[in-house]
Amino acid sequence: MNQPDLGLKVSELRLQKGFTQEQLAERCEVSTRTIQRIESGEVDPRAYTLQCLSTALEFDFGEENATNENLWLTILHLSSIFCILIIPLLLWSWKKNQSYKIDQQGRQVLNFQITMTLTLFAALFLLMLIPVTLPILGEAGVNVTEGSPIFMMFVLCVPMPLILIGIFCMIQGVVNAMRALSDKPIHYVLSVPFVK
Numbered sequence: 001m002n003q004p005d006l007g008l009k010v011s012e013l014r015l016q017k018g019f020t021q022e023q024l025a026e027r028c029e030v031s032t033r034t035i036q037r038i039e040s041g042e043v044d045p046r047a048y049t050l051q052c053l054s055t056a057l058e059f060d061f062g063e064e065n066a067t068n069e070n071l072w073l074t075i076l077h078l079s080s081i082f083c084i085l086i087i088p089l090l091l092w093s094w095k096k097n098q099s100y101k102i103d104q105q106g107r108q109v110l111n112f113q114i115t116m117t118l119t120l121f122a123a124l125f126l127l128m129l130i131p132v133t134l135p136i137l138g139e140a141g142v143n144v145t146e147g148s149p150i151f152m153m154f155v156l157c158v159p160m161p162l163i164l165i166g167i168f169c170m171i172q173g174v175v176n177a178m179r180a181l182s183d184k185p186i187h188y189v190l191s192v193p194f195v196k
Contacts, residue, residue: 004041006061009100011039013057028052060098069099070181076102076109077177077186081170083120085113105186109176110195112188116169123161130154 014024014035021039025032030049037043038053045053054061072095079087092106133154168190176186 005100006044007039007041009059009061009103010035010053010057012100013059014039017057019056024053024056027056058097069101072099072102073105073180074177076106077180078173080109080113080116080173080176080188083113083116083166083169085110085117088113101180105176105180107195108186108188108191111193112169112172112191114194115190115192116165120162120165123165127161 010024014021019027021035022032025035028035028049029052034043034045034049038045038049050061053059072091076088076091076095079091088106088109092102092110096103096106172188176188179186
């Protein structure tokens, strides 16, 4: 993991553990200034300091994780194509402690997936109202028999929201996978930040 990601991850983990910079420095047997410089991205820690940070923060900062980082980021973003929340959730929970980027981008994928899942449920609920609506329209004198224009409009519109949501998820997953591979910032449109 390279700076500034390393420094950001050290700072985030330190705060999660409830350590001050002084307490972390004491656990790693380095100066507080060293921790400050690592967190600000001014320096890359030595191998011994990195190992101490790994132990104190219970996080693997090893370089071997960075080699597969792009692969896992791509898989994570492409998993959002399927509109199934469990796949990115499992990937993120499995790899989040091995890479700052996977942790941060995984949260964005999860937020997108939760938003799309809720949107799918809302669309399905609205679609379930169609069988209720047709008899009401029939009682109001509207021709809703099979083959009528109103009936055909309902039949053609039933799958449309689900198809559009699927296409939108596919586009977002592919675009963000390509952005992650080229080290550009990712952005999921219409994503509500449920997981912070």
